Amino acid sequence: MVPLSWYLVLAAILFIIGASAFLIRRNIITIFMAIELMLNAVNLTFVAFASRWHHVSGQVFVFFVMVVAAAEAAVGLAIIIAVFRSRETLNVDYVNLLKL
């Protein structure tokens, strides 16, 4: 028997670590991975609540989050490749002009 709050605490800690990584890291690919980590933390919350309230909707929502994450990863990585082609850098501090 594990209290539901332990799962919520774990998800909250993962989300906070993801948000910190999003703010601290300077590599644009790592920033994208931090976003994936935050989405995973939210998924854990969904599954834990689905298990607590005996309702399947929480698990269905996890699928939608995964679909959005996959679409976001595909488009985001394409944008990263386009940015790298035009600027030759992955550091977000040097990507500060709207137009070259």
Add this chain to the structure above:
Amino acid sequence: MRGTPENTEGPMLHQVLFFIFGAICIAGALNLLLQKHPINSALSLIVVMGSLALLYLLLGAEFVAAVQVIVYAGAIMVLFVFVIMLLNAGEEDLTRGSRIAILLGVPAVAAITGLVVYTLIARSGDLGRLSIGDYYVKTQELGISLFREFLLPFEITSVLILIAIMGAVVLARREH
């Protein structure tokens, strides 16, 4: 064990498994935060996703666990590793953060973490408990719910995927 209302698990089984995989999750996430090279961050994110899949199994969501391994740890992370290798991303050069950012940021993160953890633990009694085998979702139930109750969102996400495919192709295409 599945479906039985009696609590047949060992006295500490769920706690022990939760602590092991929760600790692996947090260690992997911290490693993602602290590593300098993006490929190390990607590999530690795969560790986090794998142990999250095991936590989903503890929560009785076996299909979600399988999809987590196949789609997240498989497809999405392969895409990330592929792009890291394609662009030959090296160690990131850290720009020096201002001192005030460190002075304010670290206590702010600690305060937020402490507040969230304290709030959740304090309300622990109201939130209830979970035990292994208490709730077990068959894949059939999940499919019925997905294609009846959530049919419209399902169709909308398929359009979203189509747009994402086209967007990725257009954005990554080499311009002439």
